[in-house]
Amino acid sequence: MMDPTGTRERVAASGRRGPLGSWAAERLFARAAGGDAAARDGVVAIARTLGHRRRERAKRTIAAWWAETLDPGLRRAVLETGALASAPLARLQTLALHDRLAEWDPAEAGWAPSLLGCADPAVRARTADACRRASGALREALWTEGGHPEPPLLDLLLRHDEPPPVPSLDALWARWLETPGEALEEALFRWGLPAGDPHHGPLSVLALETDPARLRAPEHHGALRDALALGDHPLRDSAAATIADLGERTLVDALCERALEDPRLAGLCEQRGLAPSDPVRRGVFFLLTGRPAQYRALDPDGRGLALAYAAAPDAERARVREAMLTAGELDLVHVIAGDRRNRLASMGDEEARYLAERLADRREWDELWTFVQDAPIAIGAELARLFDRWAPRGDDERRHFTALRTADPATVRAGLRRLRDERLPARPHAHLNVPGRVDLLSFSPDRSPGAPPSLAVSTGSGSVLVFDLSTGRIAERYEFDRPVRHLLHVGNGTVIVAEHTGGRRGPGRLTRCANGSAEPLRTTSGRIASLVAAGGDGRFAASTRTGGLLLGGPEGVTEVGFGSEYGVDLIYPWTIAGHRESGLVAVLGYTLVLIDPAAGAVTASTELGWAPFRTVFVDAGTLVATRTGTAKNRLTRITPSDGRQDPEFTVPFGWDFGPEALPRTGQIVIADGRGSLNFLDAERLTSVHRYTSPRDQAMTRCLAASPREDFLAVGHRNGVELFDVRTGRVPELARGPVADLVPRDLELVDAALAAPGIGDEARTALELLRACLHHRFRFDVEVDGDVRPVGGDHDIGL
Structure with a gap:
């Protein structure tokens, strides 16, 4: 019989010894790999030829071709020759085809999903x-190789009598x-083993427990409460039934709170x-679960619901309003208003509109007028348009x-936005x-009843002066024969002074000055580097150049070690800051x-990679610092809890004093050498x-902000300039209820x-606010007890 393609000759030639045989074999296998059908037939023929020199190679080749094409x-040919491929997946496919998966290596368990998805039915089966019969290392590998298994492999493994490894069981x-x-x-309950991780373990114990009475123990109560949050899960229903059987008060309260959002649980409770157990929450519960009759019996005058409404989040308030409208006969206005003066700050615009509209519907004009006057000006201007033909009596009332x-409400709101942004x-x-x-400045931290504001000032001649800012007079004077390096007013007429008594690394001394006398507190081994307030009741902290930390208060001063007290090894503490x-x-x-x-604990620690020069707290979780060295003109915001150091501000050349923080206005202040x-x-x-100072001849030496943010002080060679920074609080005042304002806010x-650059919209909002304040406090003749710095013998003159 003729062989037109020459396959027999090629097969025979590739089986010869020597270079010609090798050349013929390589040529045949190369043509077959390139898609030559006759050459492929030749490779298959070699695989079937016993004793051929290239038979094993041919078997591996045709096994790989089949795994790729499933031809x-x-x-x-693969079945006839027992051929196995070399590549991992192809090898396992051909093992499955030959029913030899007993040779499956556990290290290859990750290929199971691919084998189960193979188009060849014999390989899949x-x-x-x-997988169903796997045991030992292969079974564990099937559970864990390549992550947690998914169907169909998971379905096969769930039929095993033995439970999976702990990580897989938890998953x-x-x-x-x-x-x-x-x-x-079915598998989890058949295995009967709870999860090992702390989050799912307690819940799995609930699921496996067949005797609810055993769940009465307190260690299961947390899991019972958590199970109520599982939505439509059967364990949620089981836990709710168990809680109802146990009757434990705190668990029943938790069940009732969940029932407010879940009709099925509400039905179980009913x-x-x-x-x-709390009567106030009980009224909300009856109302929101559709039992108004029980609510009326519990809270006939609505006082309890008013308390609950005031404390509820916005979403629950909306549900209460809707439920009361549905129920009817319930005084929704009374509930929403509650103690209206105390609630205005937390009342949203939607609630305010709703309340005002109901008052207008009832034609309770006096009540509505009182509410409009007390509300923030933005919503007040809007609600004032609800009045029909009613107007208040009296000329002053009608003008207001x-x-x-x-x-125009839109203009007022736009003005408030401009005030906030500018x-x-x-x-x-x-x-x-x-x-x-x-040289140094420090404001008194508080305004105790009857105590005027004061400012402590250190001069280059070694004097510490305490000024009474209500009169402008020097109230106390203390003289030191050594340089005063740091100054801190801690309140109640007490000033802490840090003196320098020796050379660069010489000792320092802390002195308490009060009532005209100076009392030495402690001599330190190194020069005092920082002195800051650290809490109320006159508490303070100081650091030294030798790495010491001193904590002071009414009971005295103690020195603590970073390593011994806080477990912190600081190479060199440059500075400290206090909140x-x-x-x-x-x-x-x-x-x-x-x-x-x-x-006595460290609350946060973070690597900076640079040393701060001056530092100040913005709030309890944020600081702003300038840097030492060549980068000292960079100001950086630092969040210790997560180590963030952004954003940064490049301080213009010459701005050498500060930073000082004004937390209520959300500002940081720095000063240059000319004030x-x-x-x-x-x-x-x-x-x-x-602000550009007109006093070009006054060289700035220090900067300080009052803790109440009333004033900012700039010290120089010719005295102290006081700046009123209270106007920075006006945007906050303008957005709040008028009922919360006091007479001194009018100033x-x-x-x-009067500030330059106020836009028309902002001016409109401020003028409306001023009109409200003028009307409200038209009978007041004092500034509500507020003490303001005035002129005196020591001239705080404008």
């Missing part, structure tokens, strides 16, 4: 059988708790007669009524003549460590506005209106 002809419980399934549930009625500048307030050069309200102390070197001295001020947004570290609004 029926190649399949027959034999792989499935191998199965997590999957069932998220999306329950019959096959998964069936079992369950309700919250007309001002609100004619104000911060109001500080105003020069007074000049304080100080005998000698001013007066929380008492936190930040110790800053190349590492920033946040310390809570009251608890000019740069106010920065504390969050973005962008310049808000600048701030007047000052804001």
Whole structure:
């Protein structure tokens, strides 16, 4: 018989010895790989030829071709020759075809999903059988190789009598708790083992427990509460039934709270007669679960519901309003208003509109007028248009009524936005003549009843002067024969002074000055580097150049070690900063460590990679610092809790004093050598506005902000300049309820209106606010007890 393609000759030639035989074989295999059908037939013929020199290579080749193409002809050849491919997946496919998966290496378990998805039915069936019968290392590998298994492999493994390894078991419980399934549930309950991880373990114990009475133990209560949050999960229903059976008060309260959002749980509570133990929450529960009759019996005058409404989040308030409208006969206005004066600050615009509209519907004009006057001006201008033909009596009342009625609400809201975005500048307030050069400044931290504001000033001649800012007079004077390096007013007429008693590394001394006498507190081994407030009651902290940290208060001064007390190894603490309200102390070197001295613990630590020069708290969780060395003109915002160091601000050359923080207005202040001020947004570290001092001859030496943010002081060779920074609070005041304002706020609004650069929209909003304040406080003749710096013998003169 003729062989037109020459296949027999090629097969025979490739089986010869020597170079010619090798050349013929390589040529044949290359043509076959390139798709030559005759050459492929030749390779198949070689695989079937016993004793051929290239038979094993041919068998591996045709096995690989079949695994790739699943060609029926190649399949027959693979079965006839027992051929196995070399590549991992192809090898397993050919093992399955030969029913030899007993040779499946556990290291190849990750190919199981591909084998189960093979188009060859024999491969799929034999792989499935191998997965069902797998044991030992292969079974564990099938559970864990390549992550947690998915169907169809998971379905096969769930039929095993032996439970999976612990990580896989935990993952199965997590999957069932998220999306329950019959096959998964049957396997988990058949194995009877709870999850090992702390999150899913307690819930899996609930699922496996067949005796609900055993769940009465307190250690199961947390899991029972967590199970109520599982939505439509069967474990949620089981836990709810168990809680109803147990009747434990805190669990029943948790069930009732969940029932507010879940009609099925609400039905269970009604069936079992369950309700919250707190009468106030019980009224909300009856109302929101569709039982108004029980609510009326519990709270006939609505006082309890008014309390609950005031404390509820916005979403629950909306549900209460809807439920009351549906139920009818319930005084919704009374409930929403509650103690209206105390609720205005938390009342949203939607609630305010709703309440005003109901009052207008009832034609309760006096009540509505009182509400409109107390509300923030933005919503007040809008609600003033609800009055029909009613107007208040009296000329003053009608003028104020007309001002609100004619104000454009959109313009007022736009003006408030402009006030928020365009911060109001500080105003020069007074000049304080100080005998000698001013080196250090520190404001008193508080305004105790009857105690005037005061400012401690250190001069270049070694004097510490305490000025009574209500009179402008020197109230106390203390003289030191050594240089005063740091100064801190801690309140109640007490000033802490840090003296330098020796050379660069010589000792320092802390002295308490009060009532005209100076009392030495402690001598330190090294020069005192920083002195800051660290809490109320006169508490403070100081650091030394030798790495010591001193904590002071009414009971005295103690020195603590970073390593022994806080477990922190700081190479060199350059500076410290204190947060007066929380008492936190930040110790800053190349590492920033946040310390809570009251608890004796470190609350945060982060590597900076640079050393701060001056640092100040913006709030309890944020600091702003300038850098030492060549980069000292960079200001950086630092968040110790997560180590963030952004954004940054490049300080213009010559702005060498500060930063000082004004937390209520959200600003940072720095000063240059001539007393000019740069106010920065504390969050973005962008310049808000600048004040340029007209006193070109006054060289700035120090900067200080009052803790109440009333005033900013700039010290120089010719005294102290006081700046009124209270106008920075006007945007906040203008957005709040008018009922919360006091007479002295009128002065701030007047000052804001006098500030240069106020736009028309902002001016409109401020003028409306001023009209409201003028009307409200038209009978007041004092500034509500507020003490303001005035002129005196020591001239705080403008």
